[in-house]
Amino acid sequence: MTRIAIIGAGISGLSTAYAIEQQAAAAGLEVSVEVLERDERTGGKIWSIKDEGYLCEWGPNGFLDSKPMTLELCDQLGIKDDLERSNDNARKRFIYSEGMLHRLPENGPMFLQSKLISWPGKLRLAGEMVIPKRTDGADETLADFARRRLGAEALDKLIGPMVSGIFAGNPEQMSLQSCFPRIHELEQEYGGLLKAMIRLARQKKAEVKAGKQVASAAGPGGVLTSFVPGIQMLTDATGRALQGQVRTGAAVTELKPGADGWQLRLADDTSLEADIVVSAAPAHVLKQLVRPFDTQLSDLFAEILYSPMNVICCGFEQGEVGHDLDGFGYLIPRKEGCHVLGTLWDSSIFPQRAPEGHVLLRSMMGGATNAGAIDLSDEEVLQRTLTDLKRIMGVTAQPRFVRIFRHARAIPQYTPGHARRVEAITERLEELNGLFVTGNAFFGVGLNDCVNASNQVADKVIAALQQNL
Ligand SMILES: Cc1cc2nc3c(=O)[nH]c(=O)nc-3n(C[C@H](O)[C@H](O)[C@H](O)COP(=O)(O)OP(=O)(O)OC[C@H]3O[C@@H](n4cnc5c(N)ncnc54)[C@H](O)[C@@H]3O)c2cc1C
Numbered sequence: 001m002t003r004i005a006i007i008g009a010g011i012s013g014l015s016t017a018y019a020i021e022q023q024a025a026a027a028g029l030e031v032s033v034e035v036l037e038r039d040e041r042t043g044g045k046i047w048s049i050k051d052e053g054y055l056c057e058w059g060p061n062g063f064l065d066s067k068p069m070t071l072e073l074c075d076q077l078g079i080k081d082d083l084e085r086s087n088d089n090a091r092k093r094f095i096y097s098e099g100m101l102h103r104l105p106e107n108g109p110m111f112l113q114s115k116l117i118s119w120p121g122k123l124r125l126a127g128e129m130v131i132p133k134r135t136d137g138a139d140e141t142l143a144d145f146a147r148r149r150l151g152a153e154a155l156d157k158l159i160g161p162m163v164s165g166i167f168a169g170n171p172e173q174m175s176l177q178s179c180f181p182r183i184h185e186l187e188q189e190y191g192g193l194l195k196a197m198i199r200l201a202r203q204k205k206a207e208v209k210a211g212k213q214v215a216s217a218a219g220p221g222g223v224l225t226s227f228v229p230g231i232q233m234l235t236d237a238t239g240r241a242l243q244g245q246v247r248t249g250a251a252v253t254e255l256k257p258g259a260d261g262w263q264l265r266l267a268d269d270t271s272l273e274a275d276i277v278v279s280a281a282p283a284h285v286l287k288q289l290v291r292p293f294d295t296q297l298s299d300l301f302a303e304i305l306y307s308p309m310n311v312i313c314c315g316f317e318q319g320e321v322g323h324d325l326d327g328f329g330y331l332i333p334r335k336e337g338c339h340v341l342g343t344l345w346d347s348s349i350f351p352q353r354a355p356e357g358h359v360l361l362r363s364m365m366g367g368a369t370n371a372g373a374i375d376l377s378d379e380e381v382l383q384r385t386l387t388d389l390k391r392i393m394g395v396t397a398q399p400r401f402v403r404i405f406r407h408a409r410a411i412p413q414y415t416p417g418h419a420r421r422v423e424a425i426t427e428r429l430e431e432l433n434g435l436f437v438t439g440n441a442f443f444g445v446g447l448n449d450c451v452n453a454s455n456q457v458a459d460k461v462i463a464a465l466q467q468n469l
Contacts, residue, residue, distance in 0.1 A: 003273065009037035024465070074234065082233060084226050140177075161331035166446075170369045283412060287302045329343050329348075332388075367410075436457050
C-alpha cells in the first residue's frame with residue numbers, strides 16, 4: 001500500500017486526491033491518500049458564505065464552461081445537474097471610462113459604435129493586422145505586448161482592466177506567455193490577433209457547413225457557472241467523495257526527505273510518514289517547507305509573489321440603487337483614479353444571491369497596483385467603496401448589509417520568467433524522489449486550470465507508482 005500525503009485542501013489538493021484515487025483504482029494500484037489542511041474548513045479560496053439572506057463568495061464566484069475539466073469533475077462527482085449557469089444578461093460587461101459605463105464590445109459593429117475607444121485608438125487597433133509577429137522568443141510583459149500590437153489606449157482601457165479582473169495584477173509586471181498562453185500562441189501561429197480571429201472564424205464557418213460540431217473560437221469565452229448554494233458545493237462534494245481522508249486543522253510545518261519516503265510534522269507536533277507527497281499549498285508555504293533540504297528550490301518558490309485583495313459585499317434595497325444592474329458588472333482602468341478595481345453585480349449574475357427586493361454588489365479593491373489597500377481599516381475600505389459606487393452608478397443610499405473579506409495573498413503573479421521558473425522547479429523536483437507540486441501558483445489561476453493541473457499531477461504520481469512496481 002503506497003501512502004500518499006497531499007498538502008492543502010483547496011480545489012487543487014482535493015481534486016488531486018480525487019484524481020489519484022480514481023486513477024489508482026482503475027490501474028489496480030493500492031494507495032492510501034490523506035489530505036492535510038491547515039484551516040478548520042476545506043476549500044481554500046473557495047468559500048460561499050450565506051448571511052442575512054445574501055450569498056457572498058469569499059473568493060471565486062464560478063468557473064467558465066468553455067473548458068471541460070471542472071465540468072468533467074462535476075460529472076464524476078454526480079453534481080452536474082446542480083450546476084447553475086449565470087444569467088444570459090450577465091454577458092453584458094462594462095468598463096468605466098471618462099465618467100460613464102461603456103458596454104464592452106463583443107463584435108465588430110459594436111466595437112465601431114462604442115465610445116469606449118477613441119477613433120485614433122480604433123485605427124491603431126485595426127493596425128494590428130500589419131504589425132509583424134515578434135520572433136525573438138522574449139518573455140514579454142502584457143503591457144509591452146499590448147502597446148506593441150494594440151496601442152496605448154487599448155492597454156489602458158481593455159487590457160489593464162482585464163488583467164486586474166483576472167489576476168488583480170499589473171500588466172507592466174505580468175508575463176504574456178504565462179498569463180495568456182493562448183494569445184501568445186495565436187500571434188506565433190497566425191502572425192497577429194486579428195488575423196487569427198479571421199482565420200478561425202472562417203475555419204469555424206467551413207466546419208459548421210460540413211456539419212461538424214465545433215467549439216467556439218479562440219479567447220476565454222464561456223459562461224460563468226456555479227451552483228445555487230455557491231461554488232463551495234464543488235469543494236464540498238470533492239471532499240465528501242474522499243470519504244474521511246481529509247484532515248482539517250492539520251498544518252504541515254516540516255517536510256523531511258528520508259531513505260524511505262517523506263516525514264511530515266504537523267502543527268500539533270505529531271508526525272506522519274508518506275511514500276509520496278503532493279503539495280497543493282501556496283508557493284510561500286512551499287518556500288518554507290523545502291528550505292531545510294533544498295535552498296535552490298526554496299528560492300525558486302520565493303520568486304512567486306502574490307497580490308493582496310479586499311472583497312467588499314454590499315447589499316442594498318433594489319429601489320435605492322438607482323441603476324438597473326443589467327449585466328455582469330464593470331472594471332475600471334487605473335487611470336480613472338478610483339479606489340476599487342471593479343464591481344460585480346452578483347445578484348444579476350446569479351439570481352437568489354440577495355433576499356427578495358434586494359441586490360448584492362461585490363467590489364474588489366487592491367491588487368498589485370494598489371497593494372496598500374489591504375492595510376486600510378474596514379471603515380476606510382467601506383467608505384472608499386461607497387465613494388466609487390456613488391461616482392460610477394450614482395448610488396447614494398447606505399448599504400443594508402456589508403461584509404468585507406481580506407486576502408493578504410489573493411492571487412499569484414506570473415511575472416516574466418515564470419515559465420522558466422516553473423521549468424526549473426520541475427527539474428529540481430525530478431531529483432527529489434516522490435515530491436510533486438500543483439496549485440494555482442504554477443499552471444494557471446482559474447478553477448479550470450487548477451483542476452487540469454491536478455489531473456496532470458495525478459498522471460505523474462500514477463506513472464511513478466507504475467515504474468516502481
Ligand atoms: C477574490 C478571488 C476571486 C477569484 N475569482 C475567480 C473566479 O471567479 N473564477 C476562477 O476560476 N478563479 C477565481 N479565482 C482564483 C481561484 O479561486 C484560485 O486560483 C483557486 O481557488 C486556488 O485553489 P488552490 O487549491 O490552488 O489554492 P488555495 O485555494 O489557496 O488552497 C491552498 C490550501 O492550502 C492550505 N494550506 C496552506 N498552508 C498549509 C500547510 N502548511 N499545511 C496544510 N495546508 C496548508 C490553505 O489553507 C488552503 O486551503 C479567484 C481568486 C480570488 C482570491
